[in-house]
Amino acid sequence: MAWGEGCGQRGRSAVSPYCSCSCPPRLLAQRQQHSFGLHGVACVGTEAHLSLCSLEFYRANDTARCLGGAPAVVSCVPSPLYAASSGQKKQQSKPQGEVRVRLKGGAHPGEGRVEVLKAGTWGTVCDRKWDLQAASVVCRELGFGSAREALSGARMGQGMGAIHLSEVRCSGQELSLWKCPHKNITAEDCSHSQDAGVRCNLPYTGVETKIRLSGGRSRHEGRVEVQIGGPGSFRWGLICGDDWGTLEAMVACRQLGLGYANHGLQETWYWDSGNVTEVVMSGVRCTGTELSLDQCAHHGTHVTCRRTGSRFTAGVICSETASDLLLHSALVQETAYIEDRPLHMLYCAAEENCLASSARSANWPYGHRRLLRFSSQIHNLGRADFRPKAGRHSWVWHECHGHYHSMDIFTHYDILTPNGTKVAEGHKASFCLEDTECQEDVSKRYECANFGEQGITVGCWDLYRHDIDCQWIDITDVKPGNYILQVVINPNFEVAESDFTNNAMKCNCKYDGHRIWVHNCHIGDAFSEEANRRFERYPGQTSNQII
Structure with missing residues (x-):
């Protein structure tokens, strides 16, 4: 079907607690100029996709177009991870009293062991009664989509220190995990082998299309090639191996969607370079937390390499697991x-x-x-x-x-x-x-x-x-x-x-x-x-x- 706008009939909400929904008055007089595809959208708030909500499609030649409403408008709060990567200003402070939540130990953005802040100290969450509704609250609190998977049994590695929450029961609409009913933990209740984790649904950014590996024995290893130039004029090139190390390799593996970096290699002479021989990026220095190599510090248009030749270019060996x-x-x-x-x-x-x-x-x-x-x-x-x-x-x-x-x-x-x-x-x-x-x-x-x-x-x-x-x-x-x-x-x-x-x-x-x-x-x-x-x-x- 062709895409159309959704009718924003008053009194209904089809967005999560982290989006605002409105029907701007300036659009009311212009509603007849719009082509509407949906109406009567009613979500509980825990759905992973709009198609899972109760809704109705407009039929062809339907003359009753969004009576009493206007095009639906949403304004979403992005995850700080994406806000920082796109150069946006820091998001406004969260509601007063809301406790921060973070993910640790995940191989990909939007996944990890759930940790919450209590009395100034970070601690984990026990997986007893941990479910998709509670995991979705965590994901939305962090600015991602709803949860794709609720993980138990310390599948994202064990924490060390306090365990702050147990038997968390969420409806899925809470603004914070701390707003869900839960049990205060005691030392006998749980162990870190029961730490809870999540995998969140993520927005598509396309960063993985700007990088590729070549010459390796498997898709998890090879010489790093990056795409430069605009649409219609882009080309692939290599990265200078000078100062390339584990932190830079971690970002490359993350951008590729291949997890962690086992090794960051400064020489890749043993891998076939194929047709790509030009070095297009140098001086790459990463903190290790970036989503893509473009976000790392690097030389501008002028490439400078101490050692020349395609044998001294950056390579990686990636892995889905790592020590900690x-x-x-x-x-x-x-x-x-x-x-x-x-x-x-x-x-x-x-x-x-x-x-x-x-x-x-x-x-x-x-x-x-x-x-x-x-x-x-x-x-x-x-x-x-x-x-x-x-x-x-x-x-x-x-x-x-x-x-x-x-x-x-x-x-x-x-x-x-x-x-x-x-x-x-x-x-x-x-x-x-x-x-x-x-x-x-x-x-x-x-x-x-x-x-x-x-x-x-x-x-x-x-x-x-x-x-x-x-x-x-x-x-x-x-x-x-x-x-x-x-x-x-x-x-x-x-x-x-x-x-x-x-x-x-x-x-x-x-x-x-x-x-x-x-x-x-x-x-x-x-x-x-x-x-x-x-x-x-x-x-x-x-x-x-x-x-």
Whole structure:
């Protein structure tokens, strides 16, 4: 049938709570000039498509055209994701008292584990009684369409921390998930293996038509080709491989609709380039959250490449699943303490560069170094095992510790001033990755001993106890004061993860020259913006607030 307008008869609403509906008076006098296709449209508000609503079509030669009405008009609030990508101004603030909702761990826009904000802290939702109506409320609250699927059983990966809601029962018309009847959660009610998730219906943007892969062994890998030029004059070209890495590859895989990036490749000589040999984009630098490469910073019309030739062009290997590492922040807070360790016990640590630079000029073997020690427990809560980037052939044997280290840089330990200046750092750069412990239903797969395979299985964690060599920050030269302890996992994004925003952990520290108080430890994305501001203002608070 030919498309026509819908009759906007008064007293009916066929749009979701996030759209406004009106019949402009200026159109009333002109209604006879319009061709109407529908009338009597009556929606509950939970339908995924207008065709699912109760409605009537106008028949041919129907003379009663939209009596008492005018063309229906809607004005929709876009998801901030699309508003930001199209350069629109930030959408108006939500109704006062509405609690924010976010999605985490999804391979595609509009899908993920549902997390809600309560008392300044993000937490998950238990999947008991989780259904399509509740999922649709989440999708609409985030500015997407209705829900395509309500997910249970932590299918988008497990969260870590609080579980805020359980047994959510929505009609589908609520403005916020918090407006739905729900049960306040207790520790015995639910576990993170029951975290709820959603897949939302999305608007068509067409960004996937501006990019393609070539030369790969499957549709999930290949040299990245992008389309430039306007309609009728566009052409395909390659991307310069300079500085191309995991974050850029994540955006390319997302734009292609292929999930996460396993690898971002700067050389693609082993893939057939086909007929496309021109490099049309260079200097690409992404944050990793963009919807398309066009939204990333890159050089303008002038392409600049340090290495020329089609062999040094960008490529990707994409995957539908990825790992997700998180540090157990509560354990850091519980185990932190100061040790004055004699120099004669630190030869091995000095050999592995685990001490501050001033230790090189110390009067060995006399004297001591002051160390801030704490345990580090790194969990893999994603949907794929975390494996080191380097192959076994390039692992480094460390005689002092008696095992191979598989990553040159895996974790940064830093002491920062309130303005972010680094005053001390841990040099535990290399790690031997293994499954120290696992959840009850998960078996260990990786072990460092006897040149074993290294990695962290989904549902397992790698524990470095506080009493292990180099599990510290050398604070010998740090003056008394208020500081921030920061730990960052996978700081250079060497290995792909589903979420990098939770790789940093921060704690407030107060050091009086003899003792140290470490508290308020949290994962970087665990707090609301206001709670993070309060955390950053900590150094200005009084000491009686230290616990």
